[in-house]
Amino acid sequence: MSIKERLSAIQVRIADAAAASGRAPSKIRLIAVSKTHPSEAIQEAYTLGQKTFGENYADELAEKCSQLHQLTDLNWVFIGQLQSNKIQKIVKHADEIQSIASEKHARYVQRYADEFKKTNFPVWIVVNAAGEETKLGLPLSEVPALSDFIINNCPNLSLEGIMAIPPPEFSDNSCSSGEKSSPPELYRSLRKVASNTGHGKLSLGMTGDLQIAIAAGSDCVRIGTAIFGERQKK
Numbered sequence: 001m002s003i004k005e006r007l008s009a010i011q012v013r014i015a016d017a018a019a020a021s022g023r024a025p026s027k028i029r030l031i032a033v034s035k036t037h038p039s040e041a042i043q044e045a046y047t048l049g050q051k052t053f054g055e056n057y058a059d060e061l062a063e064k065c066s067q068l069h070q071l072t073d074l075n076w077v078f079i080g081q082l083q084s085n086k087i088q089k090i091v092k093h094a095d096e097i098q099s100i101a102s103e104k105h106a107r108y109v110q111r112y113a114d115e116f117k118k119t120n121f122p123v124w125i126v127v128n129a130a131g132e133e134t135k136l137g138l139p140l141s142e143v144p145a146l147s148d149f150i151i152n153n154c155p156n157l158s159l160e161g162i163m164a165i166p167p168p169e170f171s172d173n174s175c176s177s178g179e180k181s182s183p184p185e186l187y188r189s190l191r192k193v194a195s196n197t198g199h200g201k202l203s204l205g206m207t208g209d210l211q212i213a214i215a216a217g218s219d220c221v222r223i224g225t226a227i228f229g230e231r232q233k234k
Contacts, residue, residue, distance in 0.1 A: 001229075003041060003044050003045055003048070003227060003228065003229075004044075004048055006226055006227045006228070006229070007032070007045060007048055007050060007227050009226070010030065010210075010223050010226055010227055011025075011030070013210055013211075014028055014030060014210070014214065014221065017210060017211045017214040017215065018214055020211070020215070021214055021215045023214065027219065028214060028218070028219065028220070028221060029052065029219060029220045029221070030050070030052065030220075030221055030223060031052050031053065031054040031077050031079070031203075031220060031221070031222045031223070032045055032050050032052065032053050032054065032223060032224070032227050032228070033053075033054040033055075033056075033079070033222050033223060033224030033227075033228075034053045034054065034055060034064070034224070034228060035054065035055050035056040035057065035060065035080070035224065035231070036060075036231045037228045037229075037231070039064050039067040039068050041228050042064065042068060042074075043068060043071070045227065045228075046068075046071055046074065050227075051073055051074060051075055052074075052075040052077060053074065053075070053076060053077065054077045054078075054079045054098075054222055054224070055076060055077070055078055055079070055080070055094075056078075056079055056080030056081075057080055058078075058080075058083070058086035058089045058090045058093075059086075059089070061076060061078060061089075061090065061093050061094060062089055062092075062093050064076075065093040075095045075096070076093060076094045076095050076096070077094065077095065077096045077097075077098055078090050078094040078096070078097045078098065078099065079098045079099055079163070079222060080099060081099060081136045082097070082099055082100065082101070082105045082108075082109075084104070084105070084108060087105065087108040087109060087112060088108075088112045088115075091109055091112035091113055091115075091116060091118065091121070092112070092116055095122070096121070096122040096123070096124075096160075097109060097121075097122070097123050097124070098123075098124040098126065098163040098203055099124070099126040099136065099137075099163065100123050100124065100125055100126065100146070100150070101125070101126050101136055101137055101138055101146075102146070103146065103149050103153075106123070106146070106149060106150050106153075106154055106157070107153070107154070109121070109123060109154070109157060110153070110154035110155070110156050110157055113156040113157060114156050118156065119156055120156070120157075120158040121156055121157050121158060122157075122158050122160050123150065123157045123158065123159055123160065124159075124160050124161055124162060124163040124198075124201070124203055125138065125143055125146055125147060125150075125159070125161075125162050125163070125197060125198075126138070126162070126163045126164070126165075127139070127140055127143060127162050127163070127164045127190070127193070128164075128165075129164050129167075129186055129189065129190055130167035130186065132167060135165055137164070137165070140189060140190070140193050143162060143193055143197055144196070144197075147159060147196075147197045147198060150198075151198070158198070158199070159197065159198030159199065160198050160199050160201045160203075161194045161197050161198050161199060161200055161201030161202055161203065161219070162190065162193060162194045162197050162201075162202060162203070163202075163203035163204070163220075164190050164202075164203070164204050165206070166204070166205075166206060166208070166209045166213070167186075170184065170186075170187075170208070170209045170212065182212070182215065183212045183213075183215045183216035183217075184212065187204065187212060187213065187215075187216035188216060190202060190204055190216065191216050191217045191218075194217075201219040201220065202216075202217060202218045202219050202220070203218065203219065203220040203221075203222065204216065204218040204220075204221070205218045205220075205221035205222065206221070206222055206223060206224075207223055207224075207225060207226040210223070
């Protein structure tokens with residue numbers, strides 16, 4: 001399938017899931033996860049109307065920003081793990097960060113947002129709701145403290161809400177049908193915590209759990225392979 005066909009299929013899935021949950025598709029933001037894919041693929045998706053792209057690596061983000069600098073309305077979202085020595089580069093090039101997991105990194109993002117004159121810079125707290133050792137993020141119980149810290153100590157940052165990656169049992173293709181699905185308790189808990197964090201937004205939902213994430217009230221979904229095909233090796 002072409003990028004055009006894949007992107008169209010995802011847009012239909014989002015619209016169907018929104019309709020099944022009584023929500024407007026326009027209220028659900030699609031981040032096309034472009035990590036490891038070439039700038040040409042991003043440009044193709046851009047010509048089809050997709051403007052928001054997700055990247056996981058600071059150096060790759062900087063390179064793509066340089067290659068696609070003429071596309072001035074691209075929106076770059078950093079969704080990877082933060083490293084202190086890369087945060088300056090990330091803030092310089094990204095329009096948003098969805099993976100803050102510590103006060104230390106929040107301070108760094110605040111510092112560089114100030115340096116680059118980026119006010120109301122959107123950030124999200126990343127959560128590891130299922131306590132998986134291989135995934136980054138805070139337990140849900142620690143979100144309020146970090147939320148208070150960002151709101152009270154980081155005036156350049158706009159705390160949007162929380163971002164979460166689904167555990168394996170929710171991220172396979174068994175959750176991807178068009179039938180109406182009831183969100184599991186974990187997803188309802190994520191929605192509740194998100195509603196009390198910053199601007200109350202939830203970034204949840206990938207290819208496999210798109211339906212139940214939208215049913216749970218996710219405001220933002222992150223789709224990569226289903227748009228661009230299999231990831232290319234870095």
